[in-house]
Amino acid sequence: MNHTRLLQIINAYGTNSERWPEEERLAAVHQLEQDSKAQQAIVSLKSLDAALDSYVTAPAPHLRNKILGNLRKSWVDSCIEWLMPSFDELLAYFWRPVLAASLPLITGLLLGSSLFTVEIADTWEDEIELIALYDSGNLNE
């Protein structure tokens, strides 16, 4: 540590030694004790640090609840996030699009099975009715 480096530290980090780089702090404080010019620099710059220290920001406690409220996502956001996972999730990155692409096929199968039902006579009354119709058809011949 020398005079030049000490002045560099004071000009950059200010007059409070607690803000000086940790690895140089002890040596800088020791240098300051025997460096009258550096001590003068400290005196002349103290007012700037005092002015900076006077600038205190107000806390914003309401922000906490706002941020926590934002975590509850809409289902649209959840779907988009599910369909487009981050690149870090390599496995999900491959299988999710495949699963998403198969959604139309699944939807088609479900629609198809519900719209085109084949009526099969499966009660004994239906069976008798069918046999009766068959017999009358034969008589007409």
Add this chain to the structure above:
Amino acid sequence: MTEAELVEQLSSGDENAYRILLDRHLAPITAYVTRMMASNADTEDIVQETFLRLWTQGTRYNPDTAKLTTWLHNIAHNLCIDHFRKHNRMVLEEAADEPDEQEEFVDQLMHFDNVKHVEQSLMQLPERQRSAIIMCHYQGMSNRDAAVILEISVEALESLMARGRRKLRKLLEAKI
């Protein structure tokens, strides 16, 4: 429980872990953004976005490369810079700095208590100088961490801070 463990729990959707991290980091990040933006109306949006990214992109945080506070400050810093660019705020060039002059700082400044003047003076600094001073003076960040966020060397950071403080001194002198 360490922050790395909390972030790991966070990635599996643990809201309690998120609450603990939010309580630890909300005040310093709010203070940083407030000073960077000078209590701009968008300050809250930037703080909210920073913590939303912790929730959605927490898996990207690597505890081996940086402290969580550095990672969050980095996000907040980039959001502030993006905001300035979007709103066409003039980005002052480093070259526009006034020449180095060693002037005596008036004693009256010792009793200078007008916070608004300090805020306005900080806003007149180039963004990188302002950010460097806020991180090292107010946020208690180490020079290495601040240099990482600004993507510069420690020497360049010290130069930024020294120029910033010199300019601040002149601006504050002019206001009293």
